[in-house]
Structure formats: C-alpha cells, structure tokens
Amino acid sequence: MRRIFVVIGLEVMAVFLAVSQWLQGIHTDEAKYVLNIPYPHPPLARFILSLTDGWAYQELFWRIVFSTLVIQAVWLVRDMFKDRSREEKVYACAFWLLSPAVLLQAGSIMMAPLTALELLVFVWLYVRARRVLGETGKAGDIWRIRDMWIGLWWLASLFTAYQAVLFAPLAWAAFRRDTPWRARMAVVYVALPLLLLALYTFTNPLSLASMALKQGQGAAGTLADKLHGALLLWAFGGGVWAVLGIAGIFKWKQWELILTFLLITAYTALSYFGYYAILFTPLFVAGLAQFRLPRLWMTILLVLQVGLMKLYFLPSGYPLPGPARAVMQEIRNNHLQGFVLIQGSFGHDWQYESVFPIRRYKKSLEKDAQAVVCLPVCTEKIDETRWRQLAVAEPAKVYVKFAPPQ
Amino acid sequence: MRARLLRYWQQCWQSGIFLAVCLILFVLYGYRLLAILPLYTRAAVRMNVQKQLQQFASERGVLVSSLMLRRVTDTDMTIIQREYKKGPDDEQCVRIVFASSSVTSCDASL
Numbered sequence: 369m370r371r372i373f374v375v376i377g378l379e380v381m382a383v384f385l386a387v388s389q390w391l392q393g394i395h396t397d398e399a400k401y402v403l404n405i406p407y408p409h410p411p412l413a414r415f416i417l418s419l420t421d422g423w424a425y426q427e428l429f430w431r432i433v434f435s436t437l438v439i440q441a442v443w444l445v446r447d448m449f450k451d452r453s454r455e456e457k458v459y460a461c462a463f464w465l466l467s468p469a470v471l472l473q474a475g476s477i478m479m480a481p482l483t484a485l486e487l488l489v490f491v492w493l494y495v496r497a498r499r500v501l502g503e504t505g506k507a508g509d510i511w512r513i514r515d516m517w518i519g520l521w522w523l524a525s526l527f528t529a530y531q532a533v534l535f536a537p538l539a540w541a542a543f544r545r546d547t548p549w550r551a552r553m554a555v556v557y558v559a560l561p562l563l564l565l566a567l568y569t570f571t572n573p574l575s576l577a578s579m580a581l582k583q584g585q586g587a588a589g590t591l592a593d594k595l596h597g598a599l600l601l602w603a604f605g606g607g608v609w610a611v612l613g614i615a616g617i618f619k620w621k622q623w624e625l626i627l628t629f630l631l632i633t634a635y636t637a638l639s640y641f642g643y644y645a646i647l648f649t650p651l652f653v654a655g656l657a658q659f660r661l662p663r664l665w666m667t668i669l670l671v672l673q674v675g676l677m678k679l680y681f682l683p684s685g686y687p688l689p690g691p692a693r694a695v696m697q698e699i700r701n702n703h704l705q706g707f708v709l710i711q712g713s714f715g716h717d718w719q720y721e722s723v724f725p726i727r728r729y730k731k732s733l734e735k736d737a738q739a740v741v742c743l744p745v746c747t748e749k750i751d752e753t754r755w756r757q758l759a760v761a762e763p764a765k766v767y768v769k770f771a772p773p774q
Numbered sequence: 775m776r777a778r779l780l781r782y783w784q785q786c787w788q789s790g791i792f793l794a795v796c797l798i799l800f801v802l803y804g805y806r807l808l809a810i811l812p813l814y815t816r817a818a819v820r821m822n823v824q825k826q827l828q829q830f831a832s833e834r835g836v837l838v839s840s841l842m843l844r845r846v847t848d849t850d851m852t853i854i855q856r857e858y859k860k861g862p863d864d865e866q867c868v869r870i871v872f873a874s875s876s877v878t879s880c881d882a883s884l
Contacts, residue, residue, distance in 0.1 A: 516788035520795065553789055560796050564803065571806040573813065 375440070381465070382439040382474065386431035389475035393689040394427055396715025397643075398477040402427060403720055408578035409479050410568055412527035417477070427720075431475045438474040438481050439465065444492045445653050451499065452660075459666045463656060466673050468604045468681035469646035479529040480643040486525035487628075488650035490538040493518070494625065495654055497541075515550070518542050519557035526565045531647065533562070534631040537624040594637045601636055604681065605648030607673045612659055613652025620658045625651065689717060691764045695741060696721040698758050702768050704738035712743035740767045 394402070401409075404418035420426045445464045449457045464470060473481050522539045525532035536558065543554035569575050589597070602610045617629050629651050636644045661669075692715075699708060700723065708722055711729040718726055718741075727733055729740060729748065740750055744763035755767035 514788050516792045519792045523792075523795065549785060553785075556789075557792065560793075564796060564799050567800065567803045567807060571803050571810060573810070 378439050378442065378465075379436060382435040383432055385439070385471065386428065386435040386475035389435075390428045390431050393693040394717050394720055395476070395689045396717045398427075399716035399720035401477055401479065402430065403716060405716060408575055409529045410527040410565065410575075412524060413479060413482055413529075427477065430477050434477055434481055435475040437485055438470055441485055441488055444488055448492055448495045448653060448657055455663060455666075456660070459670065460653065460656060462670055462673075463606070463609050464649065464653060466607065466670070466677060467609075467646075467649045467652075468607050468677060469649050471677070472604070472681070473643060473646045476643070478643055480531075480646050483525070483529045483531050484646040484650055486521065486528065486532060487535050487538070487647060488653070489521060490525075490535055490542055491625075491650045491654045493542045494538055494622075495657060498622070515543050515553065515557060519561070522557065523561040523564070526561045527568070530565075531632075531635065531644075533565075534635055534647075535628045536562070537627040537631070541624040589640075597640045598633055598637060601640075601642075601645045602648055604642065604645035606652040607676060607681065608669050609656060609673065610648070610652055612661075612669075613648075613655035616655025616658035617651060620655070625654055690715070690743075691760065691762075692717040692721040695760050695764050695766055696723075698760050698766060699724070699739045699768065702738070702758075704769060706736050706738035706769075707733060708739045708741060709733055709737045710741045710743060711746055711748060714741075714743055738769055741765070742767075 401414045402417050402421070404411075404414045404421070417426075417430060420429065423429060442461045442464045445460055446457050449460045452460075469484075518539075522532075522542075525535075525539075540554070540558050543550070543557050545551040545554050602614065606613045614629075617625055629648075632644075632647050632651070636647075696708075696718075706724065707727045708718075708724050709727050709729040710718060714726075724738065727737075731748065734740070740746075740755060742750075742765040744765070746765060750767050752767075754770065756770055758766040758768055760766050
C-alpha cells in the first residue's frame with residue numbers, strides 16, 4: 369500500500385515538472401521532434417510522437433509521458449541498491465530525483481532524457497549482474513531477462529538517438545556468453561543493430577548532412593573550455609554527488625563502465641550541448657553504488673544538493689523558449705487569414721505554434737499575408753499605413769494587416 | 775536429451791524473433807537506399823563538376839566565388855564548353871556554359 373502512495377507522489381512530481389515546462393512554451397528542438405522533421409536523429413521516437421499530431425494537447429501529453437518515465441525510473445535506481453539498508457536506498461533515490469539534469473529535463477520532449485533512460489536500463493542490468501555474480505560466483509541465468517529483449521532494447525536505443533552508440537560497451541556486457549551459441553549470438557545482437565543504423569543513415573542524407581554540418585562544432589575551443597564544459601555537464605548530471613559518482617566509476621574498475629563514461633565525455637567535449645548532462649546521471653548512480661557513506665555524510669550532501677539546486681542549478685538551467693507561443697496567440701486573436709511572414713532567423717517552434725502557414729518574408733508575399741513578424745528587428749521596412757503593430761513582448765515585433773472594412 | 779532440445783528450441787525462437795525484426799528493417803531501409811542511390815550518384819557528379827570548375831579557374835589565376843559554385847545545379851551535370859577571355863577593360867572573365875545555363879563572371883571576385 370505504501371508503495372502505491374510513493375508511485376502517486378512520484379507521479380505528482382512528474383506532472384508538476386511537465387506542466388512547468390509546458391507553461392514556458394516549446395523549444396525549437398522539441399518542436400523538431402514533435403513535427404517529425406527527419407533530422408538529425410533516427411526515426412523511432414519521433415515517429416511515435418508524430419502519431420499524435422492531431423491531438424489538441426499533444427505537447428502536454430508527451431511532456432507528461434517523458435517526465436513520468438524519467439521520474440518513475442527511480443525504481444530501477446532503488447533496485448540497484450537492493451542489498452543495502454533502507455536509508456541508503458532513500459539516499460540513492462534522492463540522488464536521482466534531485467539531480468539537476470533530471471529536474472530540468474524530465475519534462476522536455478527531447479531525445480536526451482529517453483537515451484538516458486535506455487542507458488539506465490543497461491546500467492541496471494550491469495550492476496544487477498555484477499551483484500549476483502559477486503554473491504554466487506556463477507554466471508548462470510542471472511538476468512532472467514531474455515537476450516532477445518535486451519537485443520530489441522539495444523535496437524530501440526540506437527533507433528532513438530545516435531548517442532546510444534556511446535554505450536555499446538555496456539550493451540556488449542549485457543548479453544550472456546556462457547555457451548558457444550550465446551557467445552556467437554551476442555556478437556549478432558550487438559552488431560546487427562549497428563549495421564541497420566548505418567543502413568538507415570545512408571537512406572536519410574539529411575542525417576549525414578546534419579552530421580557534416582555539425583562536424584567539429586565545439587572542437588575549436590581550448591582545453592580549458594572543454595574542461596569547463598565537462599565540469600558543467602557533470603555538475604548538472606549529478607549535482608554535488610557527481611564527485612562520488614565519478615570516483616565510484618573508477619573505483620569499481622569495470623572497463624565497460626569506465627569506457628562508456630569516457631566515450632560520453634569525449635563525445636560531449638566535441639559536441640557540447642547542455643542537454644547531454646542527463647546522459648551522465650545513470651553512470652553516476654552506478655558509481656555512487658560503490659560507496660557506503662555514513663548517514664551524516666549523506667545528509668550533508670543532500671542538504672548541499674538542495675541548496676545548490678535553488679541557488680545555482682535552477683536559475684542557470686536551460687534557456688527559455690522564444691516568444692513564438694505568445695506572438696501566435698496575439699495573431700490568432702485578430703481572426704484574419706493568410707500567411708505569417710517572418711523576417712530574421714526563426715526555429716521550428718514557430719511552425720509548431722502556428723495554425724497558419726509560415727513563410728520567410730518576401731515583399732511579394734505581403735498581399736497574401738495576415739501578419740509580419742520581425743525577429744528581432746525589421747530589416748525590410750514595413751508600410752505602417754497598411755500594417756499596424758501589435759503590442760507583444762520583446763524581442764519580436766509583430767505587424768498585422770488592418771482589418772478589411774465590414 | 776529432451777531438456778537439451780527444449781533449451782535449443784527456446785534459444786532458436788528468441789533469436790528468430792530478433793532476426794525477423796532486423797530483417798524487416800533491412801528490407802525497408804535496403805529498398806529505400808536503392809531508391810535514393812541516384813541522388814548520391816548525382817551528388818558525386820556535382821562535386822566533380824565543382825572540382826573541375828575550381829581547377830579551370832585556378833589554372834587561369836582567378837578565384838571562383840561560392841556564389842558561382844552554388845549556381846552549379848543538379849541539372850548542370852556536364853560542362854559543355856569552357857571559355858576564358860580578357861574582358862573589354864582587361865577584366866579577367868570566365869565564361870562557363872553548362873547543359874542548361876551559362877555563367878559569366880569577371881574580375882578577381884569571380
């Protein structure tokens with residue numbers, strides 16, 4: 369019965385995180401996935417998202433689903449500490465739930481939280497297998513999960529986001545190799561999805577073009593920049609517990625875990641984005657499991673974590689989305705028809721928020737347009753005898769046509 | 775013996791499901807790859823045309839602007855004629871005639 373209350377409590381937290389993100393508006397990257405725009409990731413998650421594109425509250429629905437998955441994943445964390453005291457389990461769960469990356473990203477419709485969940489499952493399998501091996505000394509049927517399911521999970525992970533390739537060492541470790549047949553099949557289970565991903569990539573030149581465009585992005589920084597970026601991602605990934613997480617990964621001396629950690633660090637150093645922080649959180653859980661700290665220490669760390677969360681992580685979090693939702697709401701209130709023309713650089717969030725077709729501004733399109741949006745200033749002059757400016761929040765300037773005479 | 779056969783059977787059907795899913799994806803993406811292979815061929819030809827254009831201009835000591843390279847469209851697969859001449863004011867001009875259009879550019883900003 370108590371467990372049901374905990375599940376409900378966690379769900380309340382998940383809905384709160386999702387709604388708080390929903391109220392801020394949609395980011396361009398999120399809109400890209402919801403609109404199923406075929407770059408830069410493989411199709412599995414965005415195809416599933418696109419099945420609901422007719423729903424009125426599609427964005428809110430998926431925010432709640434993603435948030436629920438990330439928050440309820442705490443049960444896997446708890447299971448990793450199965451042989452520990454109740455207190456230690458609570459601290460481990462608190463680590464997951466109060467990790468800055470989990471709090472800031474749980475309600476976002478991005479591939480990074482999904483990839484982190486997929487990684488968490490592989491970390492869970494790894495920790496669980498090592499624990500059973502430590503207890504019994506026998507490989508045997510320690511997983512009780514069929515290799516087929518692990519293979520399909522690996523396939524699904526790769527077809528969610530390319531970053532899943534980085535945890536290939538843990539995927540390799542997840543398969544049983546205690547008989548010659550299983551050893552051969554482990555190679556097939558790991559390699560075949562990788563080959564299929566390569567095949568998919570060649571059928572989608574947009575992915576290749578996107579990779580070529582982003583190649584070396586972030587590689588230009590100095591070593592100090594990269595170190596700063598890595599420290600920031602680790603801090604967001606684990607908060608004050610990140611130190612214990614990293615120390616634990618190396619203390620445990622399991623090459624699959626260390627290699628995965630190094631691969632993710634190297635990848636994020638070459639291609640830095642704040643939302644990759646959550647990829648470190650599952651690895652830090654495994655690292656944390658290598659320590660048995662006294663209750664006093666854990667309480668001090670927990671208080672520090674909460675304090676830093678309020679003072680630093682939440683305020684500095686991730687950039688807020690642009691003004692697309694507010695602007696489109698204002699334009700809809702005018703009850704006109706026609707294109708919305710945009711001057712300046714704009715993202716997919718404008719496409720997602722608009723019920724009218726969006727076009728890049730051209731003078732010749734003005735006659736069929738109902739509104740012109742300038743981001744942030746109008747580079748081409750707007751004739752204010754034909755267009756009136758709406759009062760909307762900066763940085764956008766919005767003009768709508770004078771309503772036709774009744 | 776029976777237990778062993780049962781174990782083999784279990785392993786076979788599990789692997790079979792996984793391989794069947796992979797086979798479906800392989801057929802799906804393999805078919806799509808066949809359909810878009812001509813795109814890759816055209817892109818390769820296009821890159822070759824651009825390379826020739828740059829070589830042609832560099833042999834004559836002029837620069838090829840990125841604007842001119844962008845004008846090499848997918849339909850301009852074959853350079854039919856390439857001309858180099860001195861312009862009326864001693865400008866250095868390159869005139870390149872493609873299958874579907876011609877491009878003439880003068881001076882060092884070419």
